[in-house]
Amino acid sequence: MIGICLLLFGCGNSKNEKNQTDATKEIEKSGKLVVGLDDTFAPMSYRDNKGEIVGFDVDLAKEVGKKLNLKIDFQAIDWAMKETELNAGNIDLIWNGYTITPERKSKVAFSDAYLENSQSIIVLKKSEIQTKKELAGKVVAAQQASSAVDAVSKKELATFKNKELIEFPSNNDVFNDLESKRSDAIVVDEVLARYYTKLKGADTYRTLEDTFGKEEYGVGLRKNDKKLKMKLNEALKELKSDGTYDKIYKKWFAE
Structure with a gap:
């Protein structure tokens, strides 16, 4: 000691x-x-x-x-x-x-x-969702205890389906939930969104221009x-x- x-x-x-x-x-x-x-x-x-x-x-x-x-x-x-x-x-x-x-x-x-970052909103390529406002009534997911959870305000949360943000232990679970179409959109770090989009291809995911705010690591x-x-x-x-x-x-x- x-x-x-x-x-x-x-x-x-x-x-x-x-x-x-x-x-x-x-x-x-x-x-x-x-x-x-x-x-x-x-x-x-x-x-x-x-x-x-x-x-x-x-x-x-x-x-x-x-x-x-x-x-x-x-x-x-x-x-x-x-x-x-x-x-x-x-x-x-x-x-x-x-x-x-x-x-x-x-x-x-x-x-x-x-390092600078932002909380990105990811949907499937063919999703009709184009803006953050269109998350109203939708199922939205994120990793538990992540900054994505903190970035979503109570006012925004109240517009989601069942007034909740679905949370998973890992980011892999979050993306799998989106791909299975159980979630309509997910909120993840920009760096992670860019990586998965590159890995899976631009034909799989689409990142909205709207975000849930900028942040720093x-x-x-x-x-x-x-x-x-x-x-x-x-x-x-x-x-x-x-x-x-x-x-x-x-x-x-x-x-």
Whole structure:
């Protein structure tokens, strides 16, 4: 543990202690950072044909690890439990297209924003839906505990069928529900929408011009890990200034 390991109580459970004080020294001593992510969120982080976790956030995290001289361990988690996993000490960072929102700021600390995004509305190519207003009376779905859920206002939600947003554990489930025509439309991150459209072809999906708002991605940390936050921000700035960020961006987002 950091500094003196309280002798009166012994060293205790290191996972629980991580949330009690700045765990940066402990992390540096272990030589690794545990990154929690959703392994179905392409192209930010997902499993390739070999079952390996790849993606934009994965490559970026690895480069930050090099800057910090730390090994990055990627751990797939239940996205609905991400803040709980972080604050319990099971992971050290939430790094997976994690949108910065006021509600999340009450639970975690955020790095500087590193990527812009928006909440896109996706329908099947032949759908008659053309605008956000036309979602009235329709079945709309999204991933549970995602920023898509937060982006839909109560007023907008009240217009959906049964006045609800259908929620699924993974983004794969969300897209499958749309393809099966159980949902009329889905709300997902723009980066994910672009990836699936490219993967399935423009003849499968159509993205509406309307969105549920713009947002920014950041890395989530425990609020006590102030030194880690400072070092993480410095590393991200260096990657942008030395051209590494642009190379990773081009790899994953080139049209």
